[in-house]
Amino acid sequence: MTDTRIDRRMSKLKQEGRPALVTYLMAGDPDYENSLAIMRGLPKAGSDIIELGMPFSDPMADGPAIQAAGLRALKAGQTLATTLAMAADFRQQDDETPIVLMGYYNPIYIYGVDRFLADAKASGIDGLIVVDLPPEMDEELCIPALKAGINFIRLATPTTDDKRLPKVLENTSGFVYYVSMTGITGSALTDTSKVGAAVARIKGHTDLPVCVGFGVKTAEQARAIGASADGVVVGTAIVNAVANVIGPDGRLTANPAEAVATLVEGLSQGVRRSRLAPAQ
Template identity: 65%
Template sequence: MSQTRIDRRFAACRSEGRAALVTFVMAGDPDPATSLAILKALPEAGADVIELGMPFTDPMADGAPIQAAGLRALAAGQDLAKTIDLVRAFRAGDPDTPVVLMGYYNPIYVHGVDRFLSEALAAGVDGLIVVDLPPEEDPELCLPALAAGLNFIRLATPTTDEARLPVVLRNTSGFVYYVSVTGITGGAAPDFNAVGRAVSRIKSHTDLPVAVGFGVKTAAHAEAVARNADGVVVGSALVDTVRTSLVDGRATEKTVSAVTDIVRSLSAGIRAARAAAAE
């Protein structure tokens, strides 16, 4: 593959001596217009890479906050076609920030793989994270995505052993997403010492950046993860911030700023890790 926006962004963050902040929000949550406003505001607040959730009725890897965000989006009429349109609208004003679609295979399968890849690429999508397609199913989506020029980002977990890790990494591109806890999104904070050891182990197998997510909620968490990882992924904290900003289930004038406030805090935490390392 030729170099992608994801490759360039991680390289730029590395040249600054810091980890990248990868932010997850759900497409269409709490409504299409507010969702687009949040997307547009994320880069200025400090997001380096945006993961955009594809709403799905049965998100088996996700905890309550992301499950609720997906249901809000679905209730507002969001579907995969509208999610691709959302990326297109974002990309019209931002040619540089990488966008990764994250979710489950069912909506893509129903949409049609070839159609999905063509439309996603044309809209400005840079990569995919599809959590329920293991490496054994790479011909289903991973290999066609790579051939189309999209990064396919794979998850490694605390239970991915030395025998399994090379299989997971085989067709991974863009970055490796390390799941820092055994469980679902939005769970307990990770053991940061264990995360550091895991990142080192993964890096012994690949030159790809390693981003760490699941359980990262605060600036202090972000700072701790950024001491060892190339990227810090935060999702549940952001979508739960959307939820708490709503009144009677609807967006308020505080919804977008509530999200950007926490993103600025997380970004400051990552930069604090860089400053500490320089001392």
């Protein structure tokens, strides 16, 4: 597989000696135009890789905040086709920042795998995280995606033991996403001291970068996780920043792109400080 934007970005950050800040937003939340504005503001705010959520009506692994974001997006008319269109719109101004689509297999299956991969590639998509496709189903999407030049990023969790890990990593590319706790997204953050040991264990099985997510909400947490991980993933905090500017009547009370950019700038500073020696 040829170098992707993800490979190039992770390699560049490794040379710079700092972890990546990976930011998740739900495509189409609160609507297409505002969502695109949020996405366009992320790189300037300090995001290194963008995860674009594909809204789905039955998101079993998502916490309440991301579920609510997905429902808002669906209500506003977001589809898999418009999510790809959003990536293509973003690419008109930014051809460097990697985009990873994250979600469930059902919308892709309905869209048609071959058509989806062709359209995703044409829209500038670099990677996929499909949470409900285990390695045993790699022929469904993972192998075709790799052949199309799109990274297939797999999740590892605290319950993924050393016997299971090689299977999980078998066709993974781009990076490994370590979910630092069991349960749904947006739960309380795990003990950051355990993250280092978990990252080291995964690295014993692969040369791929390891990005850590689930529960990161503050610059301090981002700094702590970035000290041992190759990347820090933030999702629920960003989705909440959008939800917080939506009034009870559904109207915006402030600019969501500005709210998200302010949050991401702080997280970015935390990530950038993660490899600095602590002040004496």
